[in-house]
Structure formats: structure tokens, C-alpha cells
Amino acid sequence: MTWYEVNDDIVITLPTIFDMDANLGYLTREKNECMYETENNIMTKVITIGKIQSLVQISIINNKQMVIQFLNDSKPIEKWKRQEIVTYIHEWFDLDNDLTSFYEMAKADPLLKIPVQKFYGLRVIGIPDLFEALCWGVLGQQINLAFAYTLKRQFVEKFGDFIEWNGKKYWVFPSYERIAQLTPADLANIKMTVKKSEYIIGIAKLMASGELSREKLMEMDFKDAEKSLMKIRGVGPWTANYVLMRCLRFQTAFPIDDVGLINSIKLLQNMNRKPTKDEIMELSIPWKNWESYATFYLWRVLY
Structure with missing residues (x-):
């Protein structure tokens, strides 16, 4: 460094x-x-x-x-x-992260060779704060990306801090300490489901009690960290892998059921149907230990 x-x-x-x-x-x-x-x-x-x-x-x-x-x-x-x-x-x-071996693998991979050429030098952009990463994972479940960003803005502007400079507000993501004090009724005018409000408050409470922390998860191996995250109410395999990838930096994190990943493979393979999970597993064999980077580059193809 x-x-x-x-x-x-x-x-x-x-x-x-x-x-x-x-x-x-x-x-x-x-x-x-x-x-x-x-x-x-x-x-x-x-x-x-x-x-x-x-x-x-x-x-x-x-x-x-x-x-x-x-x-x-x-x-x-x-x-x-x-x-x-x-x-x-x-x-x-x-x-x-030294990406040399990822690029060596990707340049020879039928699916990745075009994305790595087109987006050379792209890193997996992280969310270093665990509470923010988990909230973003929960907010993004089963809705389109544009609506997820609207929910995030409503949540941040209602419960976050800001620094004002040159007449503009620069926002700080709400702290888990603050959110742990709330009830779902406090989040009622944010257009998310009651279930999502409950999940986010539940995550905040786990973090406020010290039961859940980035440090504790980082001490675990991938499987144990994944299991720990999936014990949290509202966190399934997709959200767990999303957080493992973007916050905890496990390179083997692989949200295999991700809609963006599926659509990207469909597009690059010129398929008239969605690839099956087995087909994705087969395609991803060469990506071993670089699944998170492969996923991120494939997402990037779509916008």
C-alpha cells in the first residue's frame, strides 16, 4: 500500500x-x-x-x-x-488485488474475452461498510436497479448524516446504531416492503449487539462466512454472495442465480432462452478463484 x-x-x-x-x-x-x-x-x-x-x-x-x-x-x-x-x-x-492471473484466464475464456478487452482496468468496486453492503443487498432483492437506487436515496436522506459544501449535501450512509433503534413504522414512508424494513432493522440490531461484524466474518473461511450470513433473516444465497463479493472480498463469491449474470450470458452466447444453472456451472469452471471478478465483468456488459 x-x-x-x-x-x-x-x-x-x-x-x-x-x-x-x-x-x-x-x-x-x-x-x-x-x-x-x-x-x-x-x-x-x-x-x-x-x-x-x-x-x-x-x-x-x-x-x-x-x-x-x-x-x-x-x-x-x-x-x-x-x-x-x-x-x-x-x-x-x-x-x-493483483489481477494478472485473472486477465490471463479471461483473455482465453470464450465468455470473458470481450468484456475484459472492453473494460480493461475495471476493478470490482466494493462497499467497504458491512451495514451498507447488507442494506444494499436487501434493498435490491426482486426489484429493478433504478427502483433500488430510489429506495436507497429515500433511506439515506431520511436517516443518514451529511456534510454540506458549496451549497450541496454529501451524504453518509445511516449508521447501524441509529437504525437499530427504529421500528418498521419509522420506515413506513420509504417505499420498501414491511419485510425489507424488518430485515434491515434486524441486521442493524445484530451489528449493534456485536453479534455480527465485518471483522468476525473476515476471520472465517468462505463457506462459514456464507453460512453465517445466510442465518440472518432476509439474507439468502444471492445477498450473501453479493456481500461476500463486494464487502468481504472473497474472490470465490458467486451469485449464480443473479438475473444480470444470467442475462449477460444469454446475450454473449446469443441464446434465445436463459442458460440453466448447470450450464452456468459448466461455463464457470475456468473461473475458479475468480468467480467474483468474472461476475462483475459480465454484469458490466449489460449497461
Whole structure:
């Protein structure tokens, strides 16, 4: 993790296989995103470390360096807190992962060779905060992506914090501590089902009690982490694998029943029907240990 400071900015050295246009293509695919803003290839986002909230702007120099600029006097004084911000960004963009062997495999794979060429340098964009990842997984169940983003915005703007800068609000995802105090009635004017409200409050309570944490899950192997997540009310195999992939960074995470994955394979294979689970299993044999990256690149084909 190579980084240094120039005046008040942090500069992170990027891995060789990184392309900001490919990553921004993913990050800007939905105009209703409320957790960051992108303008002229510069991202603005609040990063929360414990009780400290820093408003940062992220820009890229020649796909070699990422520059983190602090806005609104929000730069932490302590170096360890700045290190935590660097760690968060590394996890968000999966910067510590060497993709060389993934690309070697994918370039020879009939399904992946076109996506990896087209989106070269795309990383699996993460959701480093476990509560946010689980909420997003629950919110997205059985609805289209545009509606899921609407629900997320309603939830964040009702229960989250924000930092105001230049007349704009930059939002912080609601904390599990706050959501654990609520009842489904408190979420009634957000257009999600009562069941989803119950699931999200239940997850918040598990995290507030310390029973559920990112740290505990990270100590487990893939199967145990998957089982632990699936014990949570409202978390099935799809949501568990989504969280394992985007928050806990298990590369073998594979949401095999995902509609986007199925539609992407159907499109690339030029099929007039959906591929069966067995067919997907067969196609995914060469992806061993890179299932999460294969899935992410196949999703990317659809938008």
C-alpha cells in the first residue's frame, strides 16, 4: 500500500491494471446514486472512519496515481486516521488485488474475452461498510436497479448524516446504531416492503449487539462466512454472495442465480432462452478463484 502526502493531499500509487474511465463507467451508470458525486472525472464523497467524517475529492493522474484532496477542513490531524482513509479507498477500488492471473484466464475464456478487452482496468468496486453492503443487498432483492437506487436515496436522506459544501449535501450512509433503534413504522414512508424494513432493522440490531461484524466474518473461511450470513433473516444465497463479493472480498463469491449474470450470458452466447444453472456451472469452471471478478465483468456488459 504505497501512499505519500503532498501539501494537504494524499497520493496513492495505483496498480498497473487500473483504468479510471472503466471504473467511472461503472460508478456513473446510475444517475440517482446518492453516496458520491462525479463531475469532470472527479469524485466527491464523505468517508467515515469511526466518528470522523472526511469530505474528499478523488482524481486520477494518468491512471498511475490517485489524488485525495480534503474539502471543508475535514482532513484528520492524526496520521493513523489518514491511513484508515487510504485503507478504505484501497478496499473500495480493490487496489491490493493483483489481477494478472485473472486477465490471463479471461483473455482465453470464450465468455470473458470481450468484456475484459472492453473494460480493461475495471476493478470490482466494493462497499467497504458491512451495514451498507447488507442494506444494499436487501434493498435490491426482486426489484429493478433504478427502483433500488430510489429506495436507497429515500433511506439515506431520511436517516443518514451529511456534510454540506458549496451549497450541496454529501451524504453518509445511516449508521447501524441509529437504525437499530427504529421500528418498521419509522420506515413506513420509504417505499420498501414491511419485510425489507424488518430485515434491515434486524441486521442493524445484530451489528449493534456485536453479534455480527465485518471483522468476525473476515476471520472465517468462505463457506462459514456464507453460512453465517445466510442465518440472518432476509439474507439468502444471492445477498450473501453479493456481500461476500463486494464487502468481504472473497474472490470465490458467486451469485449464480443473479438475473444480470444470467442475462449477460444469454446475450454473449446469443441464446434465445436463459442458460440453466448447470450450464452456468459448466461455463464457470475456468473461473475458479475468480468467480467474483468474472461476475462483475459480465454484469458490466449489460449497461
